[in-house]
Amino acid sequence: xxxESRKEEAPVMPELLAPAGNFEKLVTAVxxxxxxxxxxxxKFSLRxxxxxxxxxxxxxGVQFAHDHGVKVYVTVNIIAHNQDLDDLERYLxxxxxxxxxxxxxSDPGIxxxxxxxxxxxxxxxxxxxxxxxxxxxxxxxxxGVCRLNLARELSLAEIREIRRKVAGELxxxxxxxxxxxxxxxxxxxxxxxxxxxxQGSCSHPCRFSYxxxxxxxxxxxxxxxxxERGTYIFNSKDLCLVEMLPQLVAAxxxxxxxxxxxxxxxxxxxxxxxxxxxxxxxxxxPTDAWNDPAGIRMPDHFMEEILKTGTRxxxxxxxNQRPGSSEMIYTSSRAVQSYEPVAVVRQPGEAPLVEIRNxxxxxxxxxxxxxxxxxxxxxxxxxxxxxxxxxxxxxxGNLILLKTEPQLSEAVAHGIxxxxxxxxxxxxxxx
Ligand code: SF4
Numbered sequence: 001x002x003x004e005s006r007k008e009e010a011p012v013m014p015e016l017l018a019p020a021g022n023f024e025k026l027v028t029a030v031x032x033x034x035x036x037x038x039x040x041x042x043k044f045s046l047r048x049x050x051x052x053x054x055x056x057x058x059x060x061g062v063q064f065a066h067d068h069g070v071k072v073y074v075t076v077n078i079i080a081h082n083q084d085l086d087d088l089e090r091y092l093x094x095x096x097x098x099x100x101x102x103x104x105x106s107d108p109g110i111x112x113x114x115x116x117x118x119x120x121x122x123x124x125x126x127x128x129x130x131x132x133x134x135x136x137x138x139x140x141x142x143x144g145v146c147r148l149n150l151a152r153e154l155s156l157a158e159i160r161e162i163r164r165k166v167a168g169e170l171x172x173x174x175x176x177x178x179x180x181x182x183x184x185x186x187x188x189x190x191x192x193x194x195x196x197x198x199q200g201s202c203s204h205p206c207r208f209s210y211x212x213x214x215x216x217x218x219x220x221x222x223x224x225x226x227x228e229r230g231t232y233i234f235n236s237k238d239l240c241l242v243e244m245l246p247q248l249v250a251a252x253x254x255x256x257x258x259x260x261x262x263x264x265x266x267x268x269x270x271x272x273x274x275x276x277x278x279x280x281x282x283x284x285x286p287t288d289a290w291n292d293p294a295g296i297r298m299p300d301h302f303m304e305e306i307l308k309t310g311t312r313x314x315x316x317x318x319x320n321q322r323p324g325s326s327e328m329i330y331t332s333s334r335a336v337q338s339y340e341p342v343a344v345v346r347q348p349g350e351a352p353l354v355e356i357r358n359x360x361x362x363x364x365x366x367x368x369x370x371x372x373x374x375x376x377x378x379x380x381x382x383x384x385x386x387x388x389x390x391x392x393x394x395x396x397g398n399l400i401l402l403k404t405e406p407q408l409s410e411a412v413a414h415g416i417x418x419x420x421x422x423x424x425x426x427x428x429x430x431x
Contacts, residue, residue: 010287011249013279014256017073017171018272021261023053026061028265028344029070031414032371033276036071037061038104039261044084044091045075045200055094062098071101076114077126079198080107092118102147115144122146127173128198130182132158134165141168149173149257152239153182156319160251169254174241175271175306176259178317180206180234188234206234236328240306240314243298245278250293266341266357269369269416270309277373278302301373308418310337342366343402343417351401352411353386356394358419366419368411376411378404 018034020026029037039045039061040052053061058074065072074095078084088110095103096118103121105111106128114123124147125131125140132151140148147169150159163170179186186197188205195201210233212222224233239259241248248256256279258271278298289296306314313336317323342364343354360366362383368376383391384401394400402408402417411417 010285010290011252013283014249014253015071016272016275016279017255017257018268019176019258019261019263020061020268021052021263023057023061023064025261025265025268027064027414028269028416029272030065030068032269032273032369034070034272036073036101036255037065038073038075038257040075040077040200041091041095043087044078044080044110059098062100066099073102073104073124074100075104075126076110077104077106077128078200079128080110085109085113088113089117092121096121104149108143111143111145119144124169124171125149127151128185130185131162134162137162137166137168137170141166147171147255151182152178153318155321156244156247156251159248159253163252170252171255171257172241172248172253173239173259174245174248174256175275176239176263177312178236178239178315180236206236208234210234233328235312236323237313237315238311239317240303240311241316241319242274242278242302242306244316244319245275245298246282246293246296249279249282250290264341265344266416266418267309271306273369273371273373274302274305274309276371280372305373308337308339312336338421339418340421341416341418343400345411345413345415345417346399348411348413349401350407350409351384351403352408354400354402354417356396356398356400358396360394360400361392364419366417368408369416369418370410371415376406376408378406378408381405 015035016033017036017038018029020029020037020039026037026039041058042052042054045052062072092114101122102124103114104124104126105114106126111123114121123145125145127149129140130151131137131140131148132154137148145168149171150162152173159170159172189195189197189202192205193203195203210224212224214220214222256275258275260267281299282296285296315323341357342360343356345352346355347353360380360383362380364380366378366380368378370376381403383394383403385391386399386401391400
């Protein structure tokens with residue numbers, strides 16, 4: 001039976017598992033330090049709008065990840081109806097041939113197919129199955145599942161108890177958007193917009209603004225408002241457990257999962273980069289620091305950087321106490337993002353070739369997000385197109401040779417350049 005780490009024994013660092021909604025996000029997650037990525041194919045996967053991978057891109061994604069020593073797990077986690085099963089055997093056999101490192105599912109029927117058709121393929125249980133206790137954990141492990149993604153509604157004490165009682169791998173969500181229902185078991189979207197959250201098409205009505213209607217007064221809407229913008233009564237803050245990492249690591253969790261296959265490469269790169277650096281920070285602590293995991297304080301810059309990637313505020317959800325109204329955000333459903341991506345490095349060099357993501361002009365101050373927590377602030381001296389013609393304004397999609405001061409000599413392919421939001425208007429220098 002797997003145990004929590006004992007005193008005077010440094011724990012094994014868990015895997016960092018990142019979302020890869022498409023090939024570019026996969027490359028970004030790998031670049032910024034994920035140990036493993038997860039994505040869905042065009043069929044059998046939730047997050048219908050995430051882009052997802054066709055067979056050819058899936059091959060490329062697996063190849064790219066494996067070339068960098070990163071594992072790949074593929075979601076097969078729809079709530080399946082009879083017709084969904086028609087092509088399942090062929091699909092599962094294809095995943096095995098592709099040498100993916102595991103599949104993620106929640107449906108017992110799909111599990112039975114997987115055990116029969118591809119018995120050597122590791123099976124991870126999706127959060128959709130809502131494992132909230134050790135008996136449920138034991139049950140799924142006895143069915144041939146090797147990893148359990150635990151329900152987000154668990155406390156640290158409950159995770160520890162499950163760890164003590166079962167030997168299988170445990171995976172815990174550490175970052176990302178939260179549902180106000182048990183992990184996606186929600187009919188709000190289906191009811192209001194005919195888009196089924198359990199088929200991966202949630203329209204996020206929990207983020208809508210609501211008013212109160214008394215049934216005998218049709219048309220009379222009573223405002224339920226925090227301010228003039230309304231009230232978002234179901235709108236949860238985002239999960240962020242960066243400051244709980246020491247205790248999760250000490251608890252013997254095997255994998256830390258980041259939510260967000262629908263999010264941008266800036267989010268994926270920014271969040272993975274911080275959690276990678278945070279785990280590396282913990283890995284180099286002296287062994288005796290682990291005598292008191294709760295006493296290990298994470299340096300502030302990890303949280304400061306997380307807040308720059310875009311959040312609806314942060315909550316530790318159920319991990320220490322049951323969430324109350326302070327874990328909701330009543331004033332707006334929009335994520336606050338103080339920085340925005342401006343370009344992605346495509347080719348390093350004295351003047352690196354970059355792909356523009358947000359309009360950019362010479363004279364602007366931007367910063368390069370290194371792997372690890374480092375940042376390189378630079379000023380754009382000039383921009384040229386690939387033929388060497390000067391460019392005074394670069395637009396999204398343009399490929400631009402970027403001359404900066406100081407020179408961006410450490411920039412490598414897939415690295416992201418960002419700027420503080422509003423910085424382009426505040427630009428004080430021009431060339
Ligand atoms: S409406 Fe909100 S709570 Fe319901 S499934 Fe969608 S994101 Fe989750």
